[in-house]
Amino acid sequence: ASMLYGCRGELFNAKKSRLFDWSYAGYMYGDYDPPKPTPLASVKFFGAVGDGVADDTAAFEVALKTIESRGTLLVPAGTYVITRRLDITKLVFLQGEGAGRTVLSFPKALSEVYGFAKGKEASTSKSQYAFGPGWLSWSGGDFPERRTHVADVTAPAQRGDTVLHVSTLQGLHVGKVVRLVADNVKGDALRELNARLEAPSGAYSDKEAFLRFTARVAEVMTHPKRIRLERALPYDVSLLWRPTIHEWANGCCGVRRNHTGLSDLTIRFPGDKPYGGENREVGYNAIYMWHVAHSWISNVVFENAEIGVILDTTSFVTVSNVTFTSSRPRSSGAHPYTGAKGIWLKGAFDCLVEGFRFETDLAQELAVSSMSAGNVFAGGTGVDVSIDLMFAAPYGNLFTDIHLGAASAPWGWVERGQDAAAYNTFWGISSSAGQLQGGGLPPNGWAPKATWVGCEGANMAPSAAGNRNDWWIETSGPVWPPNLWQAQRRARGRPLAPIQPKRHSGPGYGCDPDDLKCCFGADVSAACPACVTGEYKTPSDLFGCQGELWRADGRIGYEWSHAGYQGYEDGGAAPIPNLPVTVDLRRDFGAKGDGVTDDTGALSRAIKATPAGVIYLPEGTYVITAVLAWRKPIVLRGAGAGRTVLRFPKSLTDLYGNTWQEGSWPGTSQYSHGTGFININGWDPTGRSFTRITRVTEAAPQGARVVYVESTKGISVGQLVRLWMSDPGDSSLLAELHGGGRAPTSPVFAGTKDAVRFVARVEDMGETWLRLERPLPVKITLAWKPEVHMFMPMLNGSTGVQDLTVSFNWTQFPGHFKEQGWNGIHLNQVANGWVKDVSIENSDMGVYFWGCVFCSIEGLVLASVPAERGPESGHRGIWLDHGSDSLIRNFTISTRFFHDITVAGFEHGSVFSNGRAVDLDIDHHR
Incomplete structure (x- = not known):
């Protein structure tokens, strides 16, 4: 067992260790394995043929447009020809029926459809596809900004700490997901990522939001104001960096693409031409995820891809059980590979790549760059795997239980100097020959504080003179535990019981074999008892049996539980009193x-x-x-x-x-x-100057609960307020209220001054935002002059x-x-x-x-x-x-x-x- 961990983690101390707790990597903070969602519809319903001849692009486009905001699209067994990029901006998951059975075939390169180069690449004849995008692209949004700001950090903290001092506790509570954000002021944050052993690169000096660390709040403390995070800080925190606490997702801003991806299919590109080499990619790029979280790619085979998967600024994404194959002829000379990159994480945080297999050799099978931190690569093999930390300060990533195959160039292009920041850990790395080729370990200047445990051919610790970057090298033979990520996950009691892959679950279900009906006529308060014939009811897809399918941004998005007498005081539908x-x-x-x-x-x-x-x-x-x-x-x-x-x-x-x-x-x-x-x-005055408290400053979608305002002065938590919006005279608000323009509106009502008079209780607030107790039933647009008013009925x-x-x-x-x-x-x-x-x-x-x-x-x-x-x-x-x-x-x-x-x-x-x-x-x- 390693001196850093022991057999069961008894030697691991997050406060002092070179190791991190990587058990949080992947989908849902590592708590669950990804589920297998039930499809909402089949792509064949939208006209897809799947015979390998007909162009099915239009069917996919119509399906993606038709799905209102989220859902799983079934791609049945068959071969589907796609000739235009599918750019997915909704929470849509693509579910196949098995790799080799469901095939997405892309007969053209991106360059054939969209051109080889543009912009600065055009003048240098470099491909615009060397860094993405993909034929399948999921685009989200994950930007810390003033609207996500909750508090300032008011005291320094050290790596391994879990407590942060903050300027306010308003908006902070146990279970809330927050993000620590800090700027790279004068390059000092990057110097910290280098463990202060290497000078920071000037390329990122004064970069805002340079550091981002996401965790759930485990405790809120007063006197002084502090929060305890669920997991330890991966680096010191200096006040020089202007550290702040942000909401990670608040209905308006922060991460906006969760639970997306694809599984159980093959992605196929032509295999008739050799790979042209670095910066000459023609665009056989499969998957590109940008600003996406809690999503997954599983059970996918990539055939002849130049780039398989790019996770760009993603968080808690899982890539599992993926295989890369190629039938492309090989070029001789400088580019004897069949593609560029297999799986590339750039600017990614806490992602998990596990169960990968490379049956072909690429220029870089695994690539990590751009301040990617806290990611895990585990349990993979390949014919000749290269792990390239590609410059730009990858920090605190784990590579464990990986068989590199020939290991001819295991660390990528090491000649360029420092590639990585500190605390990257290589644990249980093996090869076919039992000895890493290409000189064994990279030069000591490659990265500060690298940790090598159980890496074949790395059994000798360097001398003090040759170890200026404080490497830890321990044992060249098999190490226990062989897979550090799995061991840490088990130590945290993860994964939790899997989410059942049922369409419906909970009280009222379980009566019939497929769990698609509710049980009535019996007590269903805890779990559904056995039902007799005639007591089954089919629930609506819009609500389900107990509301599990209801969505605030859906067709029945109004939250009606507060309707009626004292609907807000007593949870809705309070008994009418019999007064004396x-x-x-x-x-x-x-x-x-x-x-x-x-x-x-x-x-x-x-x-x-x-x-x-x-x-x-x-x-x-x-x-x-x-x-x-x-x-x-x-x-x-x-x-x-x-x-x-x-x-x-x-x-x-x-x-x-x-x-x-x-x-x-x-x-x-x-x-x-x-x-x-x-x-x-x-x-009950509405829309009057004397009732107005503040103006709304940001648009918000239907279903959001956070409203950004000029000021919250005069508002208190628990207060009932009224959101007031007027039609500007062009009937745009009227059209929205009529189903987004799906029904005609009478010109008589154009310019109505109080078309929306939505009353809700303030659940939480900051200086410039309100969180409402119930979701918005209609979107907010600034053209409708949204305002927040007092709710002050006389009677x-x-x-x-x-x-x-x-x-x-x-x-x-x-x-x-x-x-x-x-x-x-x-x-x-x-x-x-x-x-x-x-x-x-x-x-x-x-x-x-x-x-x-x-x-x-x-x-x-x-x-x-x-x-x-x-x-x-x-x-x-x-x-x-x-x-x-x-x-x-x-x-x-x-x-x-x-x-x-x-x-x-x-x-x-x-x-x-x-x-x-x-x-x-x-x-x-x-």
């Missing part, structure tokens, strides 16, 4: 309730005299001959529907006349669109109507826009109000909410008594307009309205649930 009685209408105000006496005066006096509380109407029939209205937290409550009856013998037209003019519509009843006989009037809670019947005289319904004004209940700009267990008889309009937020209607019954009033019995049954997040459930409409249910005026986020009707008409009314 404040006054009794009979006892305290002399109402008769005998169905004959006019009780309007008594009820009006009670409303006027009661500042807040419940006005109780005992069982009886109360005759009312005037409109009832209040603007205070009053609940009108009876003894139950059918027991307490408010009878209105006269219509609004009978009582107040009718102009028969509404707006610009002559001949239209002024009561066609309100008001009611029972009116609760609040005030918020403790108001409503419940447990009674509203009864109008039976009359023939005169028709649309001819209403006499038998209008029931109207709530205007109320928050957290309700209508509960109310029946309304013979109404032109049942219940109307205008501008209401988090209100509820429960147990409403709309009926015509004793018979229907005509082909339609009224204008509108339930009408929601210009509000949001209300909940209407357990309703019964046992008569026909012209519009049984109406939503209008940019009402959003409201829910209708568990209702029934005679002939339900759902009207999305402009």
Whole structure:
């Protein structure tokens, strides 16, 4: 066993060791092996043939365009000819049916399609494909910037430490993934990567965001403000470098391409011509991943590739079980290879390459460059493997359990001088001859603090004079453990139990053999019991059984769980309270309730005299001959529907006349669109100068929860705020609300000033950003003048109507826009109000909410008594307009309205649930 590790890691101390803990490398921080995802669709559905003759490029392009934002595309067995680059900017995974069975065939080189050279390469006749891209390219984004900034580091730290002192703990919590970012000020950070044994290259002097180290927060500590990271720092941290802590992904910025890649297929290029040599590549480049994380490439065979895989500025990506073959003829002389690079990591962090096999020899089988750090190459073989650390400070990478084959040039081009930074480790490196060729180890100036353990032919430690870069050389024979990465992973208890490759999982599943149906009719709170026939239900692909397929950026992206009374205070759909009685209408105000006496005066006096509380109407029939209205937290409550009856013998037209003019519509009843006989009037100002807190400064996609603003002054965590956006007059916001322009919009509404009035709680915040408790239901674009406003409804809670019947005289319904004004209940700009267990008889309009937020209607019954009033019995049954997040459930409409249910005026986020009707008409009314 090595003196650096021992048999089971007992000699390893991250604080002092030359070794790092590489168990975090690869997909999902090394916690899991990559899964095998279930396909969303087959490329053959989009017209692919797969016969090796037909050009299937267009089918792939249509498929990639059609997949909305993420999904797995099945590529069934067959040979698919592709003649244009596939540039993938979505979270799309390509799943084959086995290498050799599924073949992606690229009959042309990139240079044949896109030209050999351009820009500066054109003047030097150098190929533009020596550094990428690939025929298959995944492009993401992973840029630390001011919008990802969380805190400054306020004290130095040493390699091996796990604690960082920070300027603020706001936005930091246990489990949060953060990134330490530092600049290479005056080249000093690069000097640190060289263990201060070699002078830094001037090429990267003063480079910003030069160092990037990603870890989860394990602990948050106060006095002083500190965070403990899950894993140890790989280098010292100096305040000279302006170190900062960033969010790695926050819904707006940071890494944006996760869970992508491909598996189980062959990538084939022509094998009829020899490789032209360095900088003469024609572009047989297979895969290029840029700014991608938590993705994987597995079970892939590369035939005749010049470059197999490039991982450029990627993090936690796994490449596993890949094979390189070639039938290309070989050139004699300087380029006797069949290609350039097999697997190339440049600027990559914490990636894993394992289980690789090179059945052909390339110029560099494994290449690492551009400050790549913390990566692992493990368990590979080849006919003549070259490991090239290609300059630009690769740091702290592990090469373990690798059989180099002939090992004729094991370290690449070593003559150029220092190739690598410090702490690169070579552990268990063997060759066919039992001796590394090409001079054994590279020159000592090749890299500082290199570690060689169990490398054949490296059994002699250099003298002190010849070891200015502090190399560690230990044992030339077999070493234990033979694969250091696997040993460290086992020591950390990884991998965790694999994620089941099922489409659905969790409570409610497991009832049928393919796990594609939910179990109903039994307790599924913990796990699905055995179901009997008839208890299976097929879940929607948009939601699944328990919401596991729901996506905030998908087709049903609104998070409706907060709808209804106190939807934010109690997690949504809170029980409507039965508040204590404040006054009794009979006892305290002399109402008769005998169905004959006019009780309007008594009820009006009670409303006027009661500042807040419940006005109780005992069982009886109360005759009312005037409109009832209040603007205070009053609940009108009876003894139950059918027991307490408010009878209105006269219509609004009978009582107040009718102009028969509404707006610009002559001949239209002024009561066609309100008001009611029972009116609760609040005030909820939106989009006013006095409600505005701050302006939004950055665009954000649907589903994001982070909103960037000018300032968060005046906002506190836990506060409800309103995102307000207006249409600029070009109908662009209206088009977005109509499915991104998929449906036409009326020019009448162009320029609407408050089309979006989204209310959410502030979960977290920094100086210039807010994290909302629920995701955005619509994207933010600066052209829509997005602003954050106070949510300040005047009437918020403790108001409503419940447990009674509203009864109008039976009359023939005169028709649309001819209403006499038998209008029931109207709530205007109320928050957290309700209508509960109310029946309304013979109404032109049942219940109307205008501008209401988090209100509820429960147990409403709309009926015509004793018979229907005509082909339609009224204008509108339930009408929601210009509000949001209300909940209407357990309703019964046992008569026909012209519009049984109406939503209008940019009402959003409201829910209708568990209702029934005679002939339900759902009207999305402009």
